[in-house]
Amino acid sequence: MTPGAPKSPDTTGARAANKISHWLEPLGEGRFPIDVDHLALTAHTMYRRDDPITRVHGADWKDIDGCLARNPANSKEWWLSYKKAASPERQRFTKAHELGHYVLHSQLQTEFRCGSAVIVEKDTGEENIEAQANQFASYLLMPANHVRQEIESGEITFDLVSEMAKFYGVSFEAMCIRVVEITDQPAVLVYWDNGMMRRWSRSRPARLQRLRLEAPPNGPLEPFPDTLAANSSVRQCAEGALVPANRWFKNAPPGEMLREMKHTSDALERVLSLLIIPKFEPRWARDGEESVSDTFDRFIESGQYPTR
Numbered sequence: 001m002t003p004g005a006p007k008s009p010d011t012t013g014a015r016a017a018n019k020i021s022h023w024l025e026p027l028g029e030g031r032f033p034i035d036v037d038h039l040a041l042t043a044h045t046m047y048r049r050d051d052p053i054t055r056v057h058g059a060d061w062k063d064i065d066g067c068l069a070r071n072p073a074n075s076k077e078w079w080l081s082y083k084k085a086a087s088p089e090r091q092r093f094t095k096a097h098e099l100g101h102y103v104l105h106s107q108l109q110t111e112f113r114c115g116s117a118v119i120v121e122k123d124t125g126e127e128n129i130e131a132q133a134n135q136f137a138s139y140l141l142m143p144a145n146h147v148r149q150e151i152e153s154g155e156i157t158f159d160l161v162s163e164m165a166k167f168y169g170v171s172f173e174a175m176c177i178r179v180v181e182i183t184d185q186p187a188v189l190v191y192w193d194n195g196m197m198r199r200w201s202r203s204r205p206a207r208l209q210r211l212r213l214e215a216p217p218n219g220p221l222e223p224f225p226d227t228l229a230a231n232s233s234v235r236q237c238a239e240g241a242l243v244p245a246n247r248w249f250k251n252a253p254p255g256e257m258l259r260e261m262k263h264t265s266d267a268l269e270r271v272l273s274l275l276i277i278p279k280f281e282p283r284w285a286r287d288g289e290e291s292v293s294d295t296f297d298r299f300i301e302s303g304q305y306p307t308r
């Protein structure tokens with residue numbers, strides 16, 4: 001596994017994970033879901049390091065999800081631990097996150113204790129070490145080129161996302177986030193917790209389209225009228241239904257329709273809305289209006305809502 005091994009540590013989660021993905025590619029489709037335990041126990045050989053991870057084990061924690069720490073009896077070794085009570089998908093993501101700390105940050109600290117909030121928080125990859133470790137995990141478990149092939153071959157539906165989540169051994173939510181990151185279609189993912197918008201993310205093409213969510217200036221951010229998200233009699237809609245785009249986005253031209261999917265989680269009071277949007281010119285561009293920042297972006301900037 002050593003040919004091409006880097007001499008210095010990678011600086012971002014994405015780059016480091018892409019490098020490992022490249023090494024694993026010759027193993028073909030059988031490499032999924034990625035065996036993170038094995039990777040963790042052999043990572044020191046890939047990086048020619050003398051401080052191996054020597055133990056990967058489950059722990060009975062309530063307050064944290066994962067930990068990477070020096071072996072108390074031998075400071076040359078690392079131990080990787082994860083919350084035993086978590087689902088196998090969550091365990092895999094946590095282990096990959098801790099492996100990210102080993103690859104990227106082991107010079108900085110001797111112990112990393114990581115909580116659940118980091119799993120879905122914004123992962124620009126530059127902001128902090130938690131975001132970098134998340135990005136590493138996401139890219140390692142769901143490599144972009146592989147995911148792209150899956151979603152280019154047909155229509156994106158929640159059924160497809162669910163199949164892919166099983167294939168990669170990740171949670172449905174983690175898979176949704178990755179699909180939206182990678183797709184070349186304008187797509188927006190919205191999280192509702194207890195009927196209130198918690199966060200949203202959008203694909204790059206959706207960002208370029210500068211769509212503004214139909215959000216009131218001071219919240220509360222409840223599902224917009226006449227959308228699937230607002231229809232309490234529909235709990236699941238995996239294929240999606242056509243909805244006028246301006247029900248969601250105030251600057252969408254009249255007559256444009258988007259496809260709205262809905263997933264209601266049984267375990268949590270959480271609803272995910274996935275919107276696949278046609279490529280149209282937003283009204284501000286068409287009418288020569290000056291582009292203004294997105295209303296919801298401003299909510300996020302002002303710190304009212306956690307960013308994804």
Ligand SMILES: [Zn+2]
Nearest residue numbers: 112114130133
């Ligand atoms: Zn962490």
